[in-house]
Amino acid sequence: MFKRLLIANRGEIGMRILRCCQEMGIETVVAYSSEDEGTLPVTFSPVSVCIGPASPTKSYLNQDALIQAAISYKCDAIHPGYGFLSENPDFAKKCEDAGIKFIGPSSEMIRNMGEKSTARSLMKSKGVPVVPGSDGLVNSLEEAKEIALKIGFPILIKASAGGGGRGMRRAYDMSELANAFESAKAEALSAFGDDSMYIEKLILNPHHVEFQIIGDEHGHIVSLGERDCSMQRRNQKLIEEAPASILNEKQRAAMQKAAIKAAMAVNYSSVGTVEFVVDHDKNFYFIEMNTRIQVEHPVTEMVTGVDLVKEQIRVAAGLPLSFKQSDIKTHGYAIECRINAENPEKDFAPNPGIIDFLHLPGGAGVRVESAMYSGAMVSPWYDSMIAKVIVNAPSRLEAIRKMRVALEELTCEGIDTNIDFLYLLMYNPEYIMGRIDTSFLEKNCEGIIKWGKESRKEAQ
Structure with a gap:
């Protein structure tokens, strides 16, 4: 079992992981932003370390700072909770390369299932029912139009690296497609640093x-x-x-x-x-x-x-x-x-x-x-x-x-x-x-x- 674990998250999930580690006899180090100083996870963990300012990109999404904190405090594992870096294959790979166990699947599994278009193709090949849609990534608006005409409206435009409802837009006819496609790409790039998109038939009111x-x-x-x-x-x-x-x-x-x-x-x-x-x-x-x-x-x-x-x-x-x-x-x-x-x-x-x-x-x-x-x-x-x-x-x-x-x-x-x-x-x-x-x-x-x-x- 792990001796010491870095909690790379905040709020209620940070407390959930902290309590669990205490029950299991695992030492904890809570990584926190300057905005979260004095919060319950920071207060109740025996050890805590500030990894950056309030902005998530400079703290909870700062992969190098988290890896360095884990190494400095001799942590043998990192728990990412949910959100932030929990489904980031690059972060999981950095943990693997540093000899730190990422509490989650391997970077390869995250990449295969996290890239929604890849996962969709894999499921289709294994006989798992999938919604009709693009067979891979949709790289341009023109390609999006061709697929939409093929599968029929309404359609759902989704970020391949997405999650939590972000990077997702609906288009009920061709007049809505361009704006939906571009706004979904922009949101996906901002939220995940990846604007790769794919398209599915929209199953109405499921x-x-x-x-x-x-x-x-x-x-x-x-x-x-x-x-x-x-x-x-x-x-x-x-x-x-x-x-x-x-x-x-x-x-x-x-x-x-x-x-x-x-x-x-x-x-x-x-x-x-x-x-x-x-x-x-x-x-x-x-x-x-x-x-x-x-x-x-x-x-x-x-x-x-x-x-x-x-x-x-x-x-x-x-x-x-x-x-x-x-x-x-x-x-x-x-x-x-x-x-x-x-x-x-x-x-x-x-x-x-x-x-x-x-x-x-x-x-x-x-x-x-x-x-x-x-x-x-x-x-x-x-x-x-x-x-x-x-x-x-x-x-x-x-x-x-x-x-x-x-x-x-x-x-x-x-x-x-x-x-x-x-x-x-x-x-x-x-x-x-x-x-x-x-x-x-x-x-x-x-x-x-x-x-x-x-x-x-x-x-x-």
């Missing part, structure tokens, strides 16, 4: 279902079931659930088989997520594989009892998985809500600032992941997510009821948040019935916000 998998270096790959991540706004997930209530056992088995086949195609080792879209006829298509721990991993942990971060570290150390596929049983239902510092009534504008008072919910079946506290600063430099609330109950309806109570108890003063908006969603009849897809918020957001305003007026 469900977004992802399968959690984990593999070790001994050839074992196990699926820990699926999550429904259809509740999205602008391709950003807001609520995640496990299991996916839209699937029956036959459909679930078929998708799990495809997910394992996808992971086996690259001899995958580490945690990862195979993502599918499911149309309204229950046809499913591979869209991408995330080669990292996911923001929403706690919902899988809640229904399986498996500590995914701990297992990720174990397999990175060369140990075999501590369970077999037959050992994985799901219990009950879990829901996660992402708490963001944003104002839904102002088009979800980010609202950084100081939290005057924070009270986190608790109780049986309630889990909160956060690095916030009363007096903490929500920085404008980073993602606006300040916490995740996860609940577990015997049924989906009971989980919804438990989430309502948790959100009622959750108190955050001093900044605007989406807590009230999420609370209203827990009472939305369509959501309660499970009649949601990726277009749900696009169609219903304005009405939900209006309902909230009217409810407040009546209460006054």
